[in-house]
Amino acid sequence: MGSRSDKPLVSPGLAAALEHFPAQAQRIEDLFESDESFRGICEDLADAEATLKQIARLPDDVRDARRSEYRELVKGLSGEIEEAISRAKIIPLRRARRPPDFR
Numbered sequence: 001m002g003s004r005s006d007k008p009l010v011s012p013g014l015a016a017a018l019e020h021f022p023a024q025a026q027r028i029e030d031l032f033e034s035d036e037s038f039r040g041i042c043e044d045l046a047d048a049e050a051t052l053k054q055i056a057r058l059p060d061d062v063r064d065a066r067r068s069e070y071r072e073l074v075k076g077l078s079g080e081i082e083e084a085i086s087r088a089k090i091i092p093l094r095r096a097r098r099p100p101d102f103r
Helices: 012-020 022-034 036-057 060-089
Strands: none
Touching: 012 022, 012 036, 012 060, 022 036, 022 060, 036 060
16 A cells, blocks of 8 residues: 555645744644644635635736735734744743741
8 A cells, every 4th residue: 555655744734834934843843733823823824825826816906905915914924923933932931939938
């Protein structure tokens, strides 16, 4: 049965995020696996990019407006992904708890 690759299929959302931020692949994969909100943003990005590719089929009178709208959406979603990646790099430090002062 060697006709199919043993490699699992990559989600369109994960693929879209990796395409935008290839240097952050491991962090993106970790976030995609563990963070439902991040996964949703990535899936939205993939959907917006797929729609952007289909806009050429629209009538002339709406094509430019839709293209501009979806480019802005892709830009915004990419920014959200970038912010999530940046937040994931931050390791919160907690102060050691001091015992109560019973003087």
